[in-house]
Amino acid sequence: MASMTLPRHSKEITSIRLTDSEICSRQINSHNLQRAIEALHQDGVVVVENAIPPSYLDELNTLMTPDAHTLYEKRSTHRNFGPETGNIQQEVPVQKAIDRYREQIPEAEDGEHQAQNPLSMVIANPFATAIIECMLGPKPQLRFLSANTAFRTKEAGRQPPHIDVAFDFPRVPFGFCVNVNLVETTATNGATELWPGTHTGTDVTVLMPDNDGVIRKELVEARRKLCPPVQPVLPKGSIIIRDFRLWHAGMPNRTDEPRVMLVTV
Template identity: 40%
Template sequence: MSQDSFQNPIQELPIEKSPPRTHNHERAIHTIHIPESIRQAGLATNELILEAIAFLHCDGIVVLENAIDTAHLDTLNAILSAIATDPFHYFNFGKETQNMDQAPPPTRELMFKDVWCNPFAAAILSGMLGPRPVLHYANGNTALRATGRQPVHSDCEFKHPMFPFAMVININLVDTSLENGATEVWVGSHHVSTVDEHEPGLLHIKKEVVEERRKHSPPIQACTKKGSLVIRDLRFWHAGMPNKTDEPRVMLAFVVQPAWFQGRSKVKLPLDVKDMVESWELEFNAEWVSEVDHKKISSADVDFGSKSEVLEKYREKLAHNPGYYVSSY
């Protein structure tokens, strides 16, 4: 290539504005069905890992169907449904939602591995976040009969980075439907979710931002079969919906973060499960105590931020859309 070829002036081309959006984007939640033989073996294939990671990046959410022994879920549901009338529990977004904070019992006989450290979820998150990702949170919520709903929100109202730094595993203990309060989800919302979209200091997404996105990518409710698990990005917009039935709808929630992120939040666990937990594929950032009353665990003061000095140094730069990134809800 001659030197002259670098000196030719660049012709300016007219800038064409993007056409206005006049159609809704696809809003289906990608579901991967795990064959029974694979579930029994407990070993994720490379194809399963690739498919799940691809759609987590693309949509911010993926469903793994037939990932958990339903007998384990029935056992937990019988326990958690029976105590779902405790008036002293913490309610997410106020009592009118009847969405009650309720953690799974962390006892040796009830900490089923395919619930607390599902091998398929662990393999996917290891590929997504790096080796031996860390579990920082184990809780859940129970939707009781209600007419109120949660506001659209994401679970990180602080100045967080615009890359995957925390993933949520949600496990419903029963089939979920429109009737019993399947979660409202906003597919792809993790791509535009920063602290700037939140009401100041709150989990809520600003109403005008929600309505702008609704024009082209309205939400759907994530109806899943018992035995499924949902993996979603912590930045993902969602909302708890009213349960119109008399049966409590229990959903467990586990938050996993990369080891390199150096997350702050700890999960409280009894000492007598330490050897079992340390044999699993996920690390547990645990506070080890003599015993744990799961009925007193609350998510009110959870912190999914990082202890990293480097991340703190670049927090402002990493927490907002850079100028070259077109912001579009």
């Protein structure tokens, strides 16, 4: 595909705020479910703002931030798109998190669900699961769990627009990434840059040769003129679901606090 002609898309990402009833029942209502599905089909991304109790994220952040500092000082730690990005790969301490939740979070805050697996609200969120089931079919599988942690870096330390796959993937929805930032996230502390609508025209021909997942520069600039990227403001407790084919890029964290973002696929 020599060029990429895409329809114009909204410059604002759809953000859904759940009702008290939805939060209590852990079931997304039909109207919000429809909004989410429409957003994923049109823009390739949707935000659900209050999908996770903030206290859960506070506990996980308390666990993971010290680990992040330790990893950042090690030369062997994987740096996403090179050391200048300040973005490291970090594993999620699943069992430690489960134990900490059961110790620190009152049972009344989570009821019967906590006795099963208190981490399920974070890494197998019921609202994300319901939305993805409507896109892929029943019983979607979780195949990958990790975290991208952004440390302070210079403006030049951004990632190139890319996708996370480089094989000959289909031009239909085949996988989704669910991100959970452990703190409120804005452009200041490295909210991911997203390119709404790019999933609809993306296949392996948009990628640079011999450069896994990176989008060809001329296509990036052409798309920028049609529909520029956005860095959404994400309140603590938000989940962001994006189509695997959507262009995105890690951006500089300009604060002194590391920003941990969970990644599930």
